[in-house]
Amino acid sequence: MTTRLFGEPIRRVEDERLLRGDGQYVDDLGSDALHLAVVRSPHAHARIVDIDVDAALDVDGLVAIYTYDDLTGPLAEPLPLLIPHPNLTQGRTQYALAKDEVNHVGEAVAMVVATDRYAAEDAVDRIDVTYEPLPAVVGLDAARRAEHLVHDDVPGNVAARMGQSNGDAASAIASAPHRLSLDLQIERSASTPLEGRGVLARWDTEAHRMRVWSSTQTSTGVRAAIAAKLGLDLGQVDVMTPDVGGGFGVKIVHPWPEEVMVPFAARALGRPVKFTEDRREHFVSAAHERAQQHHVEVGFDDDGRILGLAVRFWHDNGAYTPYGLIVPIISSTQLLGPYKPGAYTVEFESLYTNTVIVTPYRGAGRPQGAFVMERTVDAIARYLGKDRIEVRETNFIQPQEMPYDHGLVFQDGKPLIYDSGDFPATLDKLKKLVGWEEFESFRAQARAEGRRVGIGLGCYVEGTGVGPYEGGHVQIETSGKVKVATGLTSQGQGHQTVFAQVVADELGVPIEDVEVVTGDTRRFPYAVGTFASRAAVMSGSAIALAARKVRAKALHIAADALEVDEADLEIVDGVVQVRGASKNQIALGTVAVLSNPLRYAFDRASVAATQFAVGDPTQPPVPEGQEPGLEGRDYYSPNQSTFANGMHAVVVETDPDTAEISILRYCVVHDCGPMINPRVVEGQIHGGVAQGVGGALYERMAYDEHGQLVNASFMDFLMPYVTEIPDTIEIDHLETPTPLNPLGIKGAGEAGVIPTAAALAAAIEDAEGFPITRMPISPSDLFELRRLHAQGDAGSERSDDR
C-alpha cells in the first residue's frame, strides 16, 4: 500500500514557485493592457456638484474617462447587496461610480483608462470634481448620537437591529447571587493583504467572450456579478484567479466597482484593461472590520457559573452594507465560545458611518466575540478570587453534551449546533503547554528582578466549513497523471498541496502525479468561495468524494480487463493490481485509455491498452448510464457548519517605565479535527497569531473627526514585523473528528487570530492589575491607563453583589 499522505507534514508544492518569485499574480499578467485608475473622493461625506475633465485631456496616453453618467442598465444600479437579511431593513450599497453623493473618503467617483498607470494617474490628478461637503459621521459614538445622518433616508444611522435569546437572561441575571456589568470595545482594523485588489479583463470582439482575471476569493461570484452587470450570459464570461497575495476576507467582497468597470472598459474600448490597486487605495477603498462597542450584563453563582448573560453591542458597518449582517451575527453567536450560560440574550445595532465598508476580516466578528466573553469570564474569576482556568472549566460544554444546541441561529441561517469538541481536554493541554501552575513562581522571580509579567488565556469556538456547497472534479489522463479542479480560490493556503494529498490517498497515486487547479471557472464553474475556514472542509470533502467515484470506475474497468473480482484489487503507485499477485496488473493510465472506447491508437498508452479487452460485447461501447473517460465529479453540501476550537495562552512583560508590551511566550492548543497536513495547519496558526498580535497591539484605523484616514500607509499603519511576533509559537493539537464530512476535518484558516486580543488583554491585565477593556492597546494607551488608575479613576466595570 502506498504510504498514506493524509496527516503527513509534507512541504507545500506552491512554495517552489512562490518563494522563488515565480508566482503569477494579476499584475504579472496583461502587459499589453491599458491601465485603469480611479478618481476617489477626498471627502467623507459630500454631494458631487460637478466633474470637469477638461484639464485631463492634455495628458498623453489618455484613452477614456468614465463617470456615473456613462453607466447604463444594471451597471447604473447600486452594486448588489450580496447577503440580504430580514433584519437589514436599511441596507445600502454603493454605485460602481458615485452618483450624486459620496459617503467615505476613497469612494470611486470617476475612472480613467490610459496607456499606462503613469498617464492614468496624471489624468486622475487633473480631473476637477466640485463637492459640496456634508457633515461626516465618524466612529460609533457619532453614529449612535445620530446628530447627522450618513444616508438621509436612514433614521438614526441604524442599518439593522437584531436580537436572539436562549432562555430568560434578564431574570437569570436579576436573581443571580452576583452580577457584573462591563463595557468593552474593539477598534477598527483591516485585512491588509500584501497584494491589493487587481483585475484584468479581455473582451474577445469576435467570439463575444469576456475573460477576467481577478485577485478574488470567489471567481464564480465575480463571474456572476460581471455577467449580471454587463448584460452578458454566464456562458460568455470566464473568471480566473491566479496566485493571490493574501485575501483574509477582504477579497470575498464582489463585485468591487473595479471588477465591473474594468470589463466594462475592455468591452467599450475593444482592448484589454487592467487595474492594480495601490496601498493607499486599499486602505481607503477596500474594506475594514472589527469596530464594535459592547455592554455586558452577567449574573453568576459562587462557583463562577454563568446563570445569565446579556450582551448589547453596536457594530460599525461603514458607509454601505454589501455583505449584510454576517459580521455582527457571527459576533453575537460565536461570542459564546466553549461556554454554556444558563440563559443568553444578545441584541445589536448595525450602524452607518462615513468610513470604508466593513466586511468579514479573518476571524469575522469572532475576535470581538471572544474578547467580550473571555473578558467577562476573567472578570468573574477576579471578582470571586478564583483561578481563571477553574471558572472556564465550570462553564464549559462537556464532550458528552455534543452535539450541543445553543438555541440560536448561526450566520448561515442554520441552528447553532456544535458537532464536536473536547474543551476540557483542550484546556488541559494548554495548561500543561504554558505551565499555568508554575507561572506564579515565574512571576515572583520576575518581580524580584523588577520586572512586570502577566499571563492570559483566550478560548474560542469557530464555525468552519459553512455551506452551501463546493465541488470537485478528478480526471485520470492516459498518461496516468491526475488532474483535479475545484471552483474555490487559493490565496496562499496550500490548497494545491493538501488537495493533492487527499487525492493521492484516495486513488493510490504518487502525489507528484496530481495537479490541482483552483478558482478557474473554465475548469469548475460551480463554487462558492474561499472564506469562513471552509476550503479544506468543503472542497477537500468534495474532491475526496469525486476521487472515490474515479477509483470505483477504475476498479470496475480494471477488474474487467484483468478478469478478476473488483474486491481483490488495490491501487498502488498508480497501478491497479490484484492483492498478493502484483504481476496481474494494469496502470491507471491504461485504464483511462480503456475507459474511452475510441478506435484510434495514437500513442503508446493506447497501443498498450490493446492487450486488454473490456466491455460486454452485447452492450454498446458506452453502456447506458456510463460515460467515456476516467473522471468523476462530486459535490459536498453539509447541513451545517463544523465547529473547530482552540485555546491560546500568552505571557507578556510590560515595561514599568515605558509601558512597552513584549510577548514572552505564545502557546496554542488547536483542534481542527484530523489534520491533512500539520505543517499547513501550523502555518495557518502562525499567520493567524501574527495577524492577531497586530490587531491587539499595533493596528488601528486612525480616522480623524472629518473621516480622513490619517494612517493610510505602511509607514503609519503598524503592521507587525517578524520582530514583533514571538520567535516560537508553541503549538499542541487535539484531533477531535467531526461526523459531518467524509474526512472528519474542520477548518483552520482563521483560528490563530480569534482569541489573540482576548488573551493579550488578559495577560496585560494580569501584569498591571487593572482591567483592560478596549483593544488594541499601545504603550501610550497603557501608560495613560496607569496614570488614570494611579489617580483612582476606575475602569468600566460595575459589580453588584447581593
Next chain:
Amino acid sequence: MRIAGDAVLHAPVGEVWDALLDPAILVRTIPGCERLESTGEHTYAMTVTAGVASITGTYAGTVELRDLDRPRSLTMRIAASGAPGTIGADVNVTFSGDDDHTTRLAYEADAVVGGTVGGVGQRMLTSVGRRRAGEFFTAVDDVLTGQAPAAAVDGGRTPSSGTDSEVGTVFTAPARTTGRDDFSKGLVVGGGLVLLGVVAGAVASRRRR
C-alpha cells in the same frame, strides 16, 4: 448626446454667413481636415483626422447643409466613419448679429457616436468637443479680425464667395498663402466638421454592444 455652445465672431452676420459656407476655408481651418470635396449643392465629402485622447484615426464622411435660412439658421447633417468608430450628428446653427461688427453663433448638436471612440466616456467626449470647437472658433475669429492669414485651395484656385462650389472640386489643406477675404467664409461647415471629427462625440455609442 447633446453638445451645445456658442461663439462670438468679430464680423457682420452676413459676412459670417457667407464665410461659413466656403469649403476652401474650412478645409484648412478645421483641425485635422485633410480633404474636402464638393459632391452637390450644399453637400461635401471629406476626410478628417481626429483624435479623442489616445484614440485617433481618420474619418471619411459627408456633410449636408439643410434648412438654409440666410442669415439666421441652418442645419448640418453629418455622417462619418473611420477606424476609431462612427459619428452621426444633426447640428443646428443659429446666427444673430449683435451689432454691425459682431455675430453670435450658437450651435446645438445631437450626436450618436459608435465604436471605440464612443466608448471613452461621455464627459470626456463632451469636454473634447467643447475644447475643439473653442479652438476652431478662435482660429476663425483670428482670421476674421485679420490676425491670421486665410486659405488657398487646391491648385491655387481661389473659390468665389458663396456656398456652391462646383461639384467635384477638391479642397485640400495646403500651405497658407491667401488673404483674408477668401478666408472669412465657411465657418458653419467648419463648426460642423469639428463636431464631426470630435465634438459630436457621444453617449449613445456607449450603448452599442
